[in-house]
Each structure stands twice: as structure tokens, then as C-alpha cells.
Amino acid sequence: MAEAQSLQYTPKDFKSDQEVRWCPGCGDHAVLNAVQKALPELGIPKEKVVFISGIGCSSRFPYYMDTYGFHGIHGRAAAIASGVKIANPDLSVWEITGDGDALAIGGNHFIHAIRRNIDINLILFNNEIYGLTKGQYSPTSEKGLVTKTSPFGTVEEPFSVGELVIGAKGKFFARTVDSNVTLSTQIYIEAARHKGTSVVEVLQNCVIFNDAIHEVVTGKEVRDDRTIILKHGEPMIFGKDNGKGLVLDGLKLKVVKIGENGITKDDLMVHDAHETNPGIQYMLAHMGYPDYPVALGVIRSVTGNTYETDVEDQINSVRENSKIKSMDDLLVSGSVWKVE
Amino acid sequence: MAKNPQVIKREEVVIRFSGDSGDGMQLTGTLFSDTAALFGNDLSTFPDYPAEIRAPQGTVGGVSGFQVHVGHSEINTPGDYTDVLVAMNPAAVKANARWVKPGGIIIFDKDNFTDKNIEKAGYKGDPVIEEKLDSFNVIDAPISSMVKEALKDFGLDPKSVLRTKNMFALGMVYWLFDRKLKYTEQYFDKKFIKKPEIAQANKVALRAGYYYAETIEALNPVIKIEPAPIQKGTYRNICGNTATAWGLLAAAERAGLRAFIGSYPITPATGILEDMAARKDLGVKSFQAEDEIAGICTSIGASFAGNLAVTSTSGPGMALKSEAIGLAVMAELPLVIINVQRAGPSTGLPTKTEQADLMQALYGRNGECPLVVIAASTPSDCFHFAYEAAKIALEHMTPVLLLTDSYLANSSEPWRIPVMKDLPEIKPPFADTNDKPFLPYKRDCETLARSWALPGTPGLEHRIGGLEKTMKGTVSYIPENHEMMVNFRAEKVAKVAEKIPDLKVYGKESGDLLVVGWGGSRGYLITAVKELQAEGYKVSQAHFNYIFPMPKNVREVFSKYKKIVVAELNLGQFADYLRIKYQEFTYHQINKVQGLPFTIGEIKEKCIKILEEK
Numbered sequence: 001m002a003e004a005q006s007l008q009y010t011p012k013d014f015k016s017d018q019e020v021r022w023c024p025g026c027g028d029h030a031v032l033n034a035v036q037k038a039l040p041e042l043g044i045p046k047e048k049v050v051f052i053s054g055i056g057c058s059s060r061f062p063y064y065m066d067t068y069g070f071h072g073i074h075g076r077a078a079a080i081a082s083g084v085k086i087a088n089p090d091l092s093v094w095e096i097t098g099d100g101d102a103l104a105i106g107g108n109h110f111i112h113a114i115r116r117n118i119d120i121n122l123i124l125f126n127n128e129i130y131g132l133t134k135g136q137y138s139p140t141s142e143k144g145l146v147t148k149t150s151p152f153g154t155v156e157e158p159f160s161v162g163e164l165v166i167g168a169k170g171k172f173f174a175r176t177v178d179s180n181v182t183l184s185t186q187i188y189i190e191a192a193r194h195k196g197t198s199v200v201e202v203l204q205n206c207v208i209f210n211d212a213i214h215e216v217v218t219g220k221e222v223r224d225d226r227t228i229i230l231k232h233g234e235p236m237i238f239g240k241d242n243g244k245g246l247v248l249d250g251l252k253l254k255v256v257k258i259g260e261n262g263i264t265k266d267d268l269m270v271h272d273a274h275e276t277n278p279g280i281q282y283m284l285a286h287m288g289y290p291d292y293p294v295a296l297g298v299i300r301s302v303t304g305n306t307y308e309t310d311v312e313d314q315i316n317s318v319r320e321n322s323k324i325k326s327m328d329d330l331l332v333s334g335s336v337w338k339v340e
Numbered sequence: 341m342a343k344n345p346q347v348i349k350r351e352e353v354v355i356r357f358s359g360d361s362g363d364g365m366q367l368t369g370t371l372f373s374d375t376a377a378l379f380g381n382d383l384s385t386f387p388d389y390p391a392e393i394r395a396p397q398g399t400v401g402g403v404s405g406f407q408v409h410v411g412h413s414e415i416n417t418p419g420d421y422t423d424v425l426v427a428m429n430p431a432a433v434k435a436n437a438r439w440v441k442p443g444g445i446i447i448f449d450k451d452n453f454t455d456k457n458i459e460k461a462g463y464k465g466d467p468v469i470e471e472k473l474d475s476f477n478v479i480d481a482p483i484s485s486m487v488k489e490a491l492k493d494f495g496l497d498p499k500s501v502l503r504t505k506n507m508f509a510l511g512m513v514y515w516l517f518d519r520k521l522k523y524t525e526q527y528f529d530k531k532f533i534k535k536p537e538i539a540q541a542n543k544v545a546l547r548a549g550y551y552y553a554e555t556i557e558a559l560n561p562v563i564k565i566e567p568a569p570i571q572k573g574t575y576r577n578i579c580g581n582t583a584t585a586w587g588l589l590a591a592a593e594r595a596g597l598r599a600f601i602g603s604y605p606i607t608p609a610t611g612i613l614e615d616m617a618a619r620k621d622l623g624v625k626s627f628q629a630e631d632e633i634a635g636i637c638t639s640i641g642a643s644f645a646g647n648l649a650v651t652s653t654s655g656p657g658m659a660l661k662s663e664a665i666g667l668a669v670m671a672e673l674p675l676v677i678i679n680v681q682r683a684g685p686s687t688g689l690p691t692k693t694e695q696a697d698l699m700q701a702l703y704g705r706n707g708e709c710p711l712v713v714i715a716a717s718t719p720s721d722c723f724h725f726a727y728e729a730a731k732i733a734l735e736h737m738t739p740v741l742l743l744t745d746s747y748l749a750n751s752s753e754p755w756r757i758p759v760m761k762d763l764p765e766i767k768p769p770f771a772d773t774n775d776k777p778f779l780p781y782k783r784d785c786e787t788l789a790r791s792w793a794l795p796g797t798p799g800l801e802h803r804i805g806g807l808e809k810t811m812k813g814t815v816s817y818i819p820e821n822h823e824m825m826v827n828f829r830a831e832k833v834a835k836v837a838e839k840i841p842d843l844k845v846y847g848k849e850s851g852d853l854l855v856v857g858w859g860g861s862r863g864y865l866i867t868a869v870k871e872l873q874a875e876g877y878k879v880s881q882a883h884f885n886y887i888f889p890m891p892k893n894v895r896e897v898f899s900k901y902k903k904i905v906v907a908e909l910n911l912g913q914f915a916d917y918l919r920i921k922y923q924e925f926t927y928h929q930i931n932k933v934q935g936l937p938f939t940i941g942e943i944k945e946k947c948i949k950i951l952e953e954k
Contacts, residue, residue, distance in 0.1 A: 047799070079641065082638050083643075084644055085641075087649075315625070327760050339572055
């Protein structure tokens with residue numbers, strides 16, 4: 001029934017009547033577009049879809065979705081989303097957050113939601129800047145970035161989202177680029193189908209305060225050589241004309257050119273997103289320009305128990321074995337006495 | 341029992357068990373209380389223990405105490421001063437001697453009064469001389485050596501043997517009050533079902549103490565406290581934290597909802613989370629969050645999804661939750677927030693009681709941010725007020741803040757168990773699926789509550805959040821809309837006054853002095869007022885459980901007395917609040933901030949002083 005109904009959805013069905021208010025040219029528009037394309041593919045009745053956000057430009061997202069939505073407070077979207085999912089595991093819960101929201105003020109909730117593996121689809125818009133407050137550095141801003149609060153450049157190391165997810169025992173991590181709607185749509189579908197916390201980092205452009213920050217790797221002219229789209233079970237190949245690839249050299253990844261030193265396509269590493277040992281996936285998430293291509297696609301996707309299912313299972317098993325079936329039973333349990 | 345001791349009857353008696361925090365005083369006090377309850381006495385208990393799990397042994401800082409007040413008549417407090425002090429070491433004497441009534445009994449373990457322990461407790465010489473204990477009936481029993489002797493054939497290690505000292509002392513107290521050992525023996529049989537030798541050792545120590553007391557004839561006469569005239573029914577002992585947790589569970593069941601608690605452990609509120617986590621058999625979803633903020637935010641999420649959602653904490657945790665409480669106010673979701681108050685500010689005295697979070701509860705948020713504030717006033721009525729808090733939250737779509745305190749949380753008293761079907765119905769305003777398009781901030785004409793549309797319901801998709809909205813749920817910066825919504829939220833909470841009972845007066849409806857209190861100090865104020873009335877003073881008491889909004893008859897009640905005094909465990913927060921609300925009256929104050937409950941004596945003394953003032 002639900003399947004049949006959902007098949008009729010088009011992206012338009014997920015558009016609310018609210019006017020989208022992001023700046024013209026902002027990467028958020030493309031993310032919204034990709035999510036609205038992904039949802040009809042999932043076969044989930046739209047009343048079961050909930051979008052939850054924190055604070056920041058991206059956090060306006062739920063207003064533009066014709067689903068259930070909750071625009072929370074700064075940093076707390078992961079906690080609110082956790083509560084929604086635990087209370088009703090039947091819902092498809094999405095968290096929309098940014099680099100400041102998830103990794104600065106909300107860092108604690110971010111790592112703990114991931115550690116618990118609550119089945120939330122978390123889209124992290126990473127523009128490496130605070131946009132809503134008009135241009136201060138964020139926990140992902142590159143060291144040295146000059147912003148309004150770092151007029152002489154930042155003196156702190158940025159977080160890498162993927163490394164943090166894996167460090168927090170994350171089971172799903174993917175990376176995409178806002179402008180690549182096709183790749184993004186596919187990743188959102190995979191993230192939604194994955195049971196557990198799925199973190200998708202979107203390299204998103206803030207056209208006003210940090211314009212073109214990702215351009216050095218995502219620009220049209222350079223992206224083929226500076227990014228690699230990973231696909232589970234396929235060789236790690238990239239570059240214009242697929243001329244380059246990745247191999248393991250000792251304990252490190254190494255970029256090689258196909259055809260040089262007798263390297264063939266068969267020598268390249270094959271991406272295994274399902275490997276539980278995160279070693280290689282961590283290295284893939286860590287890769288950055290100029291030494292390596294930036295990894296896009298689903299980098300890690302391993303199965304595991306989800307928190308909300310374990311909670312339900314525990315409740316069911318305790319219920320089966322307990323003599324206390326109702327409040328009346330509880331009230332008279334243990335030491336009680338009668339006064340006649 | 342071979343001898344026939346002299347027996348006297350007493351209306352009530354207070355006993356304090358005290359010793360090192362590892363001496364098992366909490367268990368000893370609990371076992372005595374349970375025995376008294378089963379016998380039919382009314383009672384009230386108060387545990388008093390250090391924040392450190394194992395404070396340095398033998399020091400005053402490490403003394404753990406448990407006071408129990410048992411009576412033939414109604415008992416409202418654990419008592420100010422004690423008739424019997426059990427002190428397992430010199431530090432316990434040091435900490436508690438000043439609380440013993442003149443002529444009271446002090447039982448101590450003579451074997452523990454070594455030079456080293458005496459020095460650790462801060463005495464220079466013999467505590468009996470330094471504390472002038474000779475005016476009391478001092479029983480210096482060689483408890484340690486007696487249990488060693490009694491258990492010499494058990495083959496237990498010395499530590500396990502000495503661990504039964506508390507039961508020897510309890511046996512002595514049982515003899516003194518002519519109590520049966522049966523219940524305590526049954527407790528050990530049950531508790532150590534897999535270690536029968538430990539059960540037996542405790543039972544032997546208990547009996548040894550009992551017979552020792554009988555033999556020495558120093559504990560004479562035996563004191564009898566007849567059962568209290570108690571309303572018929574089934575009873576249990578309950579402490580405030582458990583009563584709070586169970587009240588919430590009862591509300592969830594009555595409303596047909598799942599209970600969700602998102603909390604972070606914090607003294608003295610942790611028991612609520614623990615008691616709810618234990619009830620998976622009732623379908624409770626308990627979530628031990630990564631911090632206080634996640635505790636409330638998961639609860640807000642669970643409320644949005646349709647659970648009866650709760651978060652429990654104490655003062656410092658309240659401070660952390662403030663922003664999220666504002667979100668719940670703005671989102672107009674049902675939520676119960678419990679603050680088990682402790683002595684502050686900051687970390688303060690984490691295990692001690694205080695009522696100093698009132699202003700925080702009423703005003704401690706940004707913006708115009710009203711919510712319902714309720715305060716429980718006895719350990720067992722925490723059940724009723726937790727139930728009420730949930731009922732109001734669910735029916736009026738508002739966060740409700742329930743204030744209890746460390747004293748209520750940890751104290752226990754007998755409680756007549758209710759039957760679920762007798763509890764009032766709870767009917768949340770679920771959204772009507774036929775009412776399309778669904779407007780999230782459309783309000784009920786009577787209560788002004790918006791309706792609750794649960795995710796998963798087809799056709800009611802909507803968005804809410806912390807930004808100001810129109811009725812339709814659209815974000816709006818229109819000045820007049822903001823003002824209208826601020827007024828709606830305020831009026832919605834104010835309208836709860838229609839549903840709450842009038843302020844009742846204990847005593848005559850007019851007189852010379854009205855003693856006003858709120859929350860956990862009720863037992864002390866009632867007892868003091870009762871005694872003043874018996875002494876001929878025209879004094880009555882009015883106690884507030886509904887703090888915001890207030891009962892509608894406050895002005896009328898206040899106007900009937902010549903003087904009003906507000907007694908509270910802070911510097912005068914409720915008095916100030918009343919000065920804002922009802923400016924025409926003059927408010928005297930009785931305040932105390934020692935981390936301790938009031939004593940009846942100090943309330944009486946101050947009331948008499950106010951009565952005598954021109």
C-alpha cells in the first residue's frame with residue numbers, strides 16, 4: 001500500500017509552499033533539489049518523513065520540505081532527531097546541519113549520535129564558514145583563513161568530518177559536492193537505506209562569505225583530477241580519461257598513473273565500503289589536495305545494530321519476563337502492607 | 341524474653357543512625373523504618389550523607405546519617421532533634437551530638453573509640469567529656485568485639501564480620517522499641533539467598549544486639565509507640581524520587597502514551613532516571629544522554645513524535661537546559677521538566693537541600709517565556725504532582741516545570757497506594773485529521789492550546805521550531821504577529837489557573853498570622869503551626885503547590901490575617917514573588933540557607949517573635 005502510494009511521488013510532492021530564502025547562487029539550493037529528487041525513490045510515505053535542523057543557513061531546510069519538520073536550536077539537531085527516532089522508529093528521520101552547528105556547538109551530540117548508531121540520515125553542509133552570522137571561521141576552516149574573527153588568520157587546526165565520524169565509531173560516511181546533483185541524489189538514497197547513523201558531508205559553497213572555497217578541488221576544470229568518486233567493489237580510478245588510480249604503498253595510499261611503471265587497472269585498489277576495519281576508509285576520508293584527490297561517494301558503509309531497535313528489543317524481552325504488566329501491578333509490588 | 345522490662349508509651353520518637361559512610365547506616369535506617377511501617381506507625385525519614393562515596397574514613401566529613409521519626413500520631417517531618425543517636429564512631433558523635441534531645445540516649449561502639457579515631461574526629465580528649473555527654477543516657481557498647489565473638493565460628497573474614505556491626509546496633513534499637521526482628525530477618529534471607537552464611541551472620545548479629553540490650557538493662561524503660569490511626573488501604577514506603585518517577589509513569593499509562601525520559605545523571609535527581617529506566621516492562625524509553633542539553637532535546641524530539649516526554653535534573657542542569665526549555669515553549673510541545681533542587685549556586689552543596697531555584701524556574705530564560713511551575717510538598721505527594729504536571733503539559737501543550745528538592749527526593753514516608761482507575765483522565769488535544777489544511781498554531785478556544793499532530797499521520801505534515809511563526813507555521817517577522825503570539829503563549833499558561841484547586845488553609849480562616857510556604861517545607865511548617873495553635877496562638881498555614889499560575893483565591897486568603905510570614909529555604913524568593921503579585925500585603929520572612937530543612941523549633945520561635953512585634 002505504502003509502496004504503491006510512494007511510487008506516485010515526484011520531487012514536487014516534497015516541495016512546501018514556503019519561498020526558499022537562501023542567497024541566489026548558494027549551494028543549499030542544489031542540496032534541496034537533490035534531496036527532493038532522492039525521496040520519491042525511497043518508497044517512504046511522506047508523512048513518515050521528518051526533517052530536523054539546528055541553526056545556521058542550512059537549518060532553514062525543513063521549512064522547504066512538505067514533510068514533518070522541526071527547526072531546533074543551535075547544535076542540538078542530533079539530540080532532537082535522536083529523540084524523534086527513538087520515540088517512533090517507524091519514521092524516516094533526517095538531520096540537516098552545518099559545520100558550525102554539528103562540529104562546534106553541537107560536537108558532543110554529533111559524536112554521540114554516531115556512537116549510538118541511531119538510524120538518522122545526517123546531511124552536513126560544510127562551507128567552512130559561519131554564514132548566518134556573516135562570516136566567522138568554523139571548526140572546518142582551513143588553518144590561516146582570514147575571517148572577521150580571525151583578521152590575521154586562524155591559528156587552529158580544522159576538523160575533518162570523515163575522520164571524526166570514523167573516530168566516533170561511525171558506520172556510514174559519504175562525501176559529495178553540492179553542485180553534483182546526480183551523485184548527491186544517489187548518495188542520499190544510499191544514506192537513507194543504510195540502517196544506522198549515515199553521515200553525508202556536502203562540500204557546499206557559501207557564495208557570500210567563503211565563495212569558491214572548494215573550487216580548488218571541485219572546479220569544472222580540475223575536478224576530474226582532484227577528486228575521486230568511490231564506488232563499492234570498483235577500482236579506485238580517477239582523472240581525466242580515467243588515467244590515474246590509487247594503490248597501497250606499504251602503509252600509505254599512493255596516486256599512480258595507469259600505464260606508467262607497468263601499472264594497469266588491475267593493480268588499483270578496489271573500494272570496499274563494507275569492510276568493518278576502518279583503516280583504509282580512514283585514509284580515503286583523510287585524502288586532500290594537493291597530495292591526493294578528495295574522495296567522494298560512499299566511503300564507509302557497514303552494518304550494525306541500531307540503537308532504537310535494540311531499545312525496542314530490550315523492552316520486548318523485559319516485558320515478556322516481568323510480572324509487572326501495568327501501573328497497578330507496579331504500585332503493589334515489593335513491600336506493601338494493608339491497614340484494615 | 342525472660343525479663344519483664346518496664347514499658348512506657350510515647351506518641352512519637354526520633355532515631356538517628358550515624359556512622360562512617362561505609363558502615364551501612366542507610367540500610368540500617370531503612371530496615372528500622374520498614375519494620376515501623378509494617379507495625380503500623382506513621383513515619384518520616386531523612387537520609388543525610390556526604391557527597392563523597394567514600395570520604396576519608398573516621399572523619400566528620402565522611403559521616404553518613406539516617407534519621408527516622410515514628411509516631412502513634414500523624415508525622416509530617418523527620419524531626420528536628422533525636423531521642424536516640426546511634427553513633428558508630430567518634431566522628432559520628434562529633435557530627436550529631438548537638439542534635440540529641442536533652443536526656444536522650446546515645447549508643448556508641450566503644451571499640452571504635454580508639455585514640456586514632458578520636459583524633460581523626462577532631463577531639464583532643466575523651467568525647468564523652470568534651471561533648472559533656474554525661475547528661476545523656478550513654479550506652480558505650482563494645483559492638484565490634486561482640487560481633488567478633490558472636491560470629492567467631494562462622495569462618496568469615498574479619499571485614500565481613502565487622503560489616504555486621506550495624507545489625508548489632510539495630511538489634512539494640514529494636515529491643516529498646518519493642519520491635520519484632522522478623523521483617524529484618526526476612527530481608528536478609530531474601531537479599532542473600534545465594535550467600536546464606538552472610539544472611540545468617542547478619543541475623544546472628546541482629547539477635548546478639550537485641551539480647552545484649554536486654555541483658556545490660558541500661559536501655560530501660562522500653563518505649564512503645566502504638567500504631568497510628570491511619571486511613572484504611574494498602575500502603576508502601578516511598579521516597580520523593582520514586583514517587584515522581586511513578587507519577588509520570590502513571591500519567592503515561594492513563595494518557596495511553598509511551599513514557600520517554602532523556603536525562604543526565606546529577607545528584608540528587610538521578611533516582612528519577614534510574615527508577616524510570618528500571619521500568620522497561622512498562623515500555624519506558626529511557627535515554628541517558630551525553631549531557632543535560634541532550635537530555636532535554638531528546639525529550640523535545642520524543643514529545644514531537646508523540647511520547648509523554650520528561651527530563652529530570654537539578655539546579656546546574658536546569659541552567660544548561662534553559663535554551664531548550666525556550667524551544668519547548670516556542671514549539672508548544674508537552675514536556676515535564678523536573679528540578680530536584682539542591683543547595684547552590686554552582687556546584688554548591690550537591691547532596692543538601694534548598695529552595696533557591698524558584699526565580700530560575702519562573703524567569704530563567706531569554707524572552708517572554710512562560711511555563712507552568714508546580715512544586716511538590718511531601719515525598720509521597722511527588723506522585724500526585726508529577727501526575728498533575730504531566731496532565732497539564734499534555735492537555736495544555738506546554739512545558740511544565742516540577743520543583744522538588746533533595747529533602748523530598750531522599751526522604752520517605754508511608755503512602756496509601758492509589759488505584760489507577762481512580763486517577764483523573766488525561767486527554768491530549770490530538771489534531772483532527774479531517775481538519776485540513778492543518779494549521780500548527782491554531783488554538784483551542786478554551787485553553788488556547790494548539791493541537792498535537794504526530795509525525796506519521798497522513799495529511800498533517802507541518803513544520804515547527806524556535807523561530808516566531810504565524811498560525812499557519814510560516815516564519816514571520818511581522819511585529820504585530822510576534823506580539824500576538826507572545827500574548828497567546830502567556831495567556832495559555834495563565835489559563836491553567838482555571839484547572840487548579842484553590843489555596844487551602846490549615847487552621848482557622850482568619851487570625852493573627854498566616855505562615856506561607858511552598859514546596860518541600862510543608863511538613864515542618866504544618867508541624868510548627870500545629871504546635872503554635874495548641875499553645876493558643878491564632879496562627880494558620882497556607883502552602884503553595886501551584887506556583888505559576890497561582891490559585892485564584894490567594895488575595896482572599898491573605899486578606900484575612902493580620903500578618904503574613906513567608907518561610908522558605910532561600911533568601912526570600914517566594915516572598916519577593918508575592919510582593920510582585922500581591923503588592924497590597926506586607927510579607928515577613930523566615931529564611932534559612934544551610935543546606936538543611938527547617939527545624940520546627942526555629943519556625944515557632946520566629947513566628948512568635950513576629951506575632952509579638954508591634
